[in-house]
Amino acid sequence: MPQIPADVTVSVHHVRVGYVDTDQGCVVHHGTYFRYLEHARVELLRERGVDYKHFERDNQLGLPVVDANIRYHQSARFDDLLEIKTWIAVANRAKVRFDSLIFREGTLLTHAQISLACTRLPEGRICSVPTVILDLADASLRGKRS
Amino acid sequence: MPQIPADVTVSVHHVRVGYVDTDQGCVVHHGTYFRYLEHARVELLRERGVDYKHFERDNQLGLPVVDANIRYHQSARFDDLLEIKTWIAVANRAKVRFDSLIFREGTLLTHAQISLACTRLPEGRICSVPTVILDLADASLRGKRS
Amino acid sequence: MPQIPADVTVSVHHVRVGYVDTDQGCVVHHGTYFRYLEHARVELLRERGVDYKHFERDNQLGLPVVDANIRYHQSARFDDLLEIKTWIAVANRAKVRFDSLIFREGTLLTHAQISLACTRLPEGRICSVPTVILDLADASLRGKRS
Amino acid sequence: MPQIPADVTVSVHHVRVGYVDTDQGCVVHHGTYFRYLEHARVELLRERGVDYKHFERDNQLGLPVVDANIRYHQSARFDDLLEIKTWIAVANRAKVRFDSLIFREGTLLTHAQISLACTRLPEGRICSVPTVILDLADASLRGKRS
Numbered sequence: 001m002p003q004i005p006a007d008v009t010v011s012v013h014h015v016r017v018g019y020v021d022t023d024q025g026c027v028v029h030h031g032t033y034f035r036y037l038e039h040a041r042v043e044l045l046r047e048r049g050v051d052y053k054h055f056e057r058d059n060q061l062g063l064p065v066v067d068a069n070i071r072y073h074q075s076a077r078f079d080d081l082l083e084i085k086t087w088i089a090v091a092n093r094a095k096v097r098f099d100s101l102i103f104r105e106g107t108l109l110t111h112a113q114i115s116l117a118c119t120r121l122p123e124g125r126i127c128s129v130p131t132v133i134l135d136l137a138d139a140s141l142r143g144k145r146s
Numbered sequence: 147m148p149q150i151p152a153d154v155t156v157s158v159h160h161v162r163v164g165y166v167d168t169d170q171g172c173v174v175h176h177g178t179y180f181r182y183l184e185h186a187r188v189e190l191l192r193e194r195g196v197d198y199k200h201f202e203r204d205n206q207l208g209l210p211v212v213d214a215n216i217r218y219h220q221s222a223r224f225d226d227l228l229e230i231k232t233w234i235a236v237a238n239r240a241k242v243r244f245d246s247l248i249f250r251e252g253t254l255l256t257h258a259q260i261s262l263a264c265t266r267l268p269e270g271r272i273c274s275v276p277t278v279i280l281d282l283a284d285a286s287l288r289g290k291r292s
Numbered sequence: 293m294p295q296i297p298a299d300v301t302v303s304v305h306h307v308r309v310g311y312v313d314t315d316q317g318c319v320v321h322h323g324t325y326f327r328y329l330e331h332a333r334v335e336l337l338r339e340r341g342v343d344y345k346h347f348e349r350d351n352q353l354g355l356p357v358v359d360a361n362i363r364y365h366q367s368a369r370f371d372d373l374l375e376i377k378t379w380i381a382v383a384n385r386a387k388v389r390f391d392s393l394i395f396r397e398g399t400l401l402t403h404a405q406i407s408l409a410c411t412r413l414p415e416g417r418i419c420s421v422p423t424v425i426l427d428l429a430d431a432s433l434r435g436k437r438s
Numbered sequence: 439m440p441q442i443p444a445d446v447t448v449s450v451h452h453v454r455v456g457y458v459d460t461d462q463g464c465v466v467h468h469g470t471y472f473r474y475l476e477h478a479r480v481e482l483l484r485e486r487g488v489d490y491k492h493f494e495r496d497n498q499l500g501l502p503v504v505d506a507n508i509r510y511h512q513s514a515r516f517d518d519l520l521e522i523k524t525w526i527a528v529a530n531r532a533k534v535r536f537d538s539l540i541f542r543e544g545t546l547l548t549h550a551q552i553s554l555a556c557t558r559l560p561e562g563r564i565c566s567v568p569t570v571i572l573d574l575a576d577a578s579l580r581g582k583r584s
Contacts, residue, residue: 019334019344020175020327024168024224026560030503031166031476034469035312042311042371052311053371065468068508075502075562078170079334079345122464124513165480165490166473172414176357177326181458184323188457188517198457199517211322215361221416225480225491268318270367312469314462316516321458370462 002101002111007140008087011044017080027075033102034068037112040084041098048136060121061130066095067115074109076102082109089113091137093128148247148257153286154233157190163226173221179248180214183258186230187244194282206267207276212241213261220255222248228255235259237283239274294393294403299432300379303336309372319367325394326360329404332376333390340428352413353422358387359407366401368394374401381405383429385420440539440549445578446525449482455518465513471540472506475550478522479536486574498559499568504533505553512547514540520547527551529575531566 004010015036023029042052056062076082083103090097095115102110118129150156161182169175188198202208222228229249236243241261248256264275296302307328315321334344348354368374375395382389387407394402410421442448453474461467480490494500514520521541528535533553540548556567 016331018327018331019169019171020177020330022170023165024170024172025165025500025502025562026170027502027562029166029472030506031469031472034467034472035310038312038469039308039310051371062463064463064465064510064513066510068468068506068510070506072502072504072506079343124463124465162477164473164477166476171354171356171416173356173416175326176360177323177330180321180323180326181456184458185454185456197517208317210317210319210364210367212364213362214322214364216359218356218358218360221356225489270317270319311461311463312467315457316460316462316464317457318462323458 001108004085004087004101005089008089008138010085010087011040011047013040013043013084013086015039015082015084017076017078017082019078022078027077030070030072033070033110033112036082036084036102037086037098037100037114040086040100041114044086044098045136050132050136055132056121059130061127062119062121062124063096063116063133064119064124065114066117068112070110070112072110074107076104076109080104088137088141090115091129091134091141093134096129096133096137147254150231150233150247151235154235154284156231156233157186157193159186159189159230159232161185161228161230163222163224163228165224168224173223176216176218179216179256179258182228182230182248183232183244183246183260186232186246187260190232190244191282196278196282201278202267205276207273208265208267208270209242209262209279210265210270211260212263214258216256216258218256220253222250222255226250234283234287236261237275237280237287239280242275242279242283293400296377296379296393297381300381300430302377302379303332303339305332305335305376305378307331307374307376309368309370309374311370314370319369322362322364325362325402325404328374328376328394329378329390329392329406332378332392333406336378336390337428342424342428347424348413351422353419354411354413354416355388355408355425356411356416357406358409360404362402362404364402366399368396368401372396380429380433382407383421383426383433385426388421388425388429439546442523442525442539443527446527446576448523448525449478449485451478451481451522451524453477453520453522455514455516455520457516460516465515468508468510471508471548471550474520474522474540475524475536475538475552478524478538479552482524482536483574488570488574493570494559497568499565500557500559500562501534501554501571502557502562503552504555506550508548508550510548512545514542514547518542526575526579528553529567529572529579531572534567534571534575
């Protein structure tokens with residue numbers, strides 16, 4: 001089972017599974033989790049002082065997803081109240097990786113690693129991840145900045 | 147049963163229902179149809195000479211939905227090949243209404259009326275529907291322009 | 293402006309607009325609201341004693357949407373905290389209609405009327421709306437049951 | 439750049455990017471690609487003799503996604519006509535992995551590896567991938583069955 005590193009700060013958020021999130025297999029569709037994980041990242045940023053709406057507008061910078069790895073251990077179902085634990089696992093000028101574990105009543109359902117790069121809007125050219133984002137990462141990670 | 151008016155030009159498009167489009171009720175989720183209908187409108191515009199991507203970019207105008215009425219007579223299911231018949235039912239400076247009937251093998255499933263207004267981007271202020279859009283409507287409708 | 297009838301019980305729920313909910317017009321896509329409205333209906337039912345997950349499973353009954361009317365007065369945007377006020381406007385053996393007004397900081401954005409019928413699962417044949425659902429409606433509406 | 443192995447059979451499908459598929463970053467939302475990839479898998483199966491709708495219904499078996507790795511090299515945009523090249527990269531009793539490259543006019547946008555397991559419906563217990571699915575894989579892969 002994936003472990004949360006000892007030296008990171010974990011943010012915890014909850015989402016309620018909607019009917020629309022399911023498919024005819026009677027479980028949450030695999031693509032739906034990206035909405036849950038995005039919500040968790042936006043709320044983690046808010047808690048740590050970055051309002052993503054203002055970040056994007058004021059800096060004309062975006063943080064698009066460049067890489068996603070997700071493992072579905074067990075299925076979520078309609079009306080489940082999911083707990084999402086998220087932390088920053090990698091943070092450097094090239095990318096920021098958010099890792100998440102999704103639980104239902106203590107049972108691990110999903111393990112995700114989502115990497116974001118930084119782009120200049122509106123053209124979308126890659127640029128360095130700004131300091132305001134890197135400063136959100138834990139000191140242990142900041143030491144690993146490239 | 148809703149009828150297609152005699153004096154309109156009907157565009158016909160097809161969509162294949164995806165697994166993700168279903169919900170645990172084993173039918174297409176009611177919100178999914180808006181993606182199908184949007185696809186039909188974009189293709190109708192393309193057939194009649196308006197590439198919506200260029201329209202938006204070149205004119206800095208948008209055509210947001212301002213009103214939607216949709217009646218679900220029967221359910222669509224996974225892997226159905228749907229036929230969408232679409233026509234312009236109303237066209238004037240204030241709005242353009244696209245009506246659609248969705249069929250599966252000749253059986254009517256859905257009847258939709260989707261009205262669009264025109265807005266200036268990026269702020270989104272309402273403006274007049276431009277002539278290039280009004281000219282797409284049938285002569286009978288163009289006579290009813292306000 | 294649409295008014296909430298004087299004699300109904302209004303349920304209030306909140307949703308936070310996600311990034312995925314927007315489109316390149318920089319507003320919430322018109323189809324996204326159906327997810328918000330469905331969430332509001334499920335929560336209204338829960339507050340009034342019906343857990344929809346159990347309702348569906350225990351009775352092998354579904355409540356599919358058969359008719360939707362929605363008017364988009366103003367656009368919601370990323371990260372808006374929306375307030376959804378929902379009440380039961382019609383309740384009889386044939387259908388239950390949930391009406392909703394969606395606000396952002398007191399400004400009306402959207403007005404929706406969503407009608408549900410009752411079907412026997414899994415085939416989806418229409419049946420009478422059961423008493424447990426009708427009993428959720430206000431006394432004034434229950435008097436109008438057909 | 440990821441390469442297509444020499445000894446696999448590649449299926450090619452096309453999808454047109456819809457307006458709803460975009461987000462306010464003016465590119466296709468990262469979660470949307472899972473719908474495109476699912477469509478490609480269903481069509482690959484159909485081409486090779488397995489109608490997934492019937493497979494699921496007749497065998498009471500599902501093929502849920504258990505692992506997804508996706509790398510976003512460049513962004514897709516509204517109205518792009520995407521080419522999806524898909525092949526079976528791994529096929530054994532435990533899982534089937536579908537790999538896809540998504541192109542726009544010859545430019546690689548996305549590289550995805552999606553692994554499916556087999557489950558017995560409706561409870562969702564894991565079972566062996568049936569022969570009818572394994573037989574779709576190339577002979578070179580079938581030799582690697584565990």
